[in-house]
Amino acid sequence: MTHDTPTLDADSPLRGARILVTGGAGFIGSHLVDLLAPHADVHVLDDCSTGNERSVHDDATLTVGTVTDRALVDELTDAVDYVFHLAAIPSVPATLDAPTETLDVNTTATAYLLERAAAQDARLVLASSAAVYGRPSQLPISETEPTTPRSPYGISKLAADQYVRGYADWYDCDAVALRFFNVYGPGQRDGVVPSFIARARAGDALVVHGDGSQTRDFVHVIDVVRALVAAATTPATGNAFNVGTGTTTSVVELARLVSDLAPESVPVVHDDPRPADIQDSCADTTTARDELGFEATISLSDGLASLVGRTLAAD
Numbered sequence: 001m002t003h004d005t006p007t008l009d010a011d012s013p014l015r016g017a018r019i020l021v022t023g024g025a026g027f028i029g030s031h032l033v034d035l036l037a038p039h040a041d042v043h044v045l046d047d048c049s050t051g052n053e054r055s056v057h058d059d060a061t062l063t064v065g066t067v068t069d070r071a072l073v074d075e076l077t078d079a080v081d082y083v084f085h086l087a088a089i090p091s092v093p094a095t096l097d098a099p100t101e102t103l104d105v106n107t108t109a110t111a112y113l114l115e116r117a118a119a120q121d122a123r124l125v126l127a128s129s130a131a132v133y134g135r136p137s138q139l140p141i142s143e144t145e146p147t148t149p150r151s152p153y154g155i156s157k158l159a160a161d162q163y164v165r166g167y168a169d170w171y172d173c174d175a176v177a178l179r180f181f182n183v184y185g186p187g188q189r190d191g192v193v194p195s196f197i198a199r200a201r202a203g204d205a206l207v208v209h210g211d212g213s214q215t216r217d218f219v220h221v222i223d224v225v226r227a228l229v230a231a232a233t234t235p236a237t238g239n240a241f242n243v244g245t246g247t248t249t250s251v252v253e254l255a256r257l258v259s260d261l262a263p264e265s266v267p268v269v270h271d272d273p274r275p276a277d278i279q280d281s282c283a284d285t286t287t288a289r290d291e292l293g294f295e296a297t298i299s300l301s302d303g304l305a306s307l308v309g310r311t312l313a314a315d
Contacts (some may be wrong), residue, residue: 006226008039014203014232015039020076022059022067022113023086024231025051026101027188028127028180032084033057033227034050043076046087054186069107076099082232085113086127088157095152096275104128111163118173124164128177130217130281132158139248140217143179143240150278162293168238176231178224181244181283184303185221186310193218196255197307200262210273214254217244217282220298227294236291244283245296257301261308 024044037057131154
């Protein structure tokens with residue numbers, strides 16, 4: 001089963017708009033740009049450290065640079081209508097190695113982009129993260145759950161998330177934060193899903209960190225793109241919304257699902273737990289459904305089947 005990029009409504013205000021997508025050469029950003037570029041004046045800012053220039057749609061304009069370069073940000077946000085801010089240092093281990101750089105890229109750059117968006121009377125949508133919750137007190141996790149992040153990544157995302165909501169209050173800036181849960185899909189290079197699929201394709205054992213009982217809410221990137229578009233047009237600004245499915249899956253169950261989809265079944269083995277990893281994560285999607293008008297539509301089983309099918313077709 002395959003899933004195509006969603007279409008942009010004929011009356012969407014994004015059509016014909018000037019749009020900046022930071023991190024637009026990356027996994028999620030490139031899918032968003034694929035949707036927007038045929039219909040809008042789309043500019044991508046990406047340092048291509050994890051993104052790929054070849055992933056950027058031909059109708060978009062790519063600038064290779066960093067979101068910490070304020071002169072460059074000034075240029076790209078001139079007369080902008082929408083900013084989708086997805087650029088970040090996204091890896092928990094990488095942020096443990098570089099906490100100060102993480103603050104600069106993930107938080108300070110967000111604050112400056114908000115300043116520019118407010119000056120341009122533009123809408124800003126931030127890619128926040130479920131990592132802001134840390135170890136939740138209950139599942140599913142609602143947006144009112146206490147935020148106790150456990151890594152420099154989670155702390156930096158929480159600060160950026162709070163800046164978004166603060167700017168909406170202090171400066172009447174149109175801004176929305178989306179707290180992504182575990183995003184997966186075509187084009188993803190890092191993460192447990194592509195790792196499992198690559199190993200299964202090679203006939204290698206699937207490596208689970210810890211005992212595999214840790215649970216995650218896996219949401220397909222196409223659903224995430226739909227959430228980003230909804231956040232760009234919602235009147236419910238100044239808020240943070242969970243973006244997930246509301247369904248929880250253990251990592252060892254994910255491994256079994258991938259193994260069952262592979263041409264030949266592969267074993268599952270266990271390794272040491274990862275530092276700063278959380279045990280359980282599952283989104284309460286009520287607020288996103290009621291206020292953002294967003295619900296995920298792609299089940300994990302369908303999404304995995306599509307990915308495995310794409311991977312085998314590429315062989």
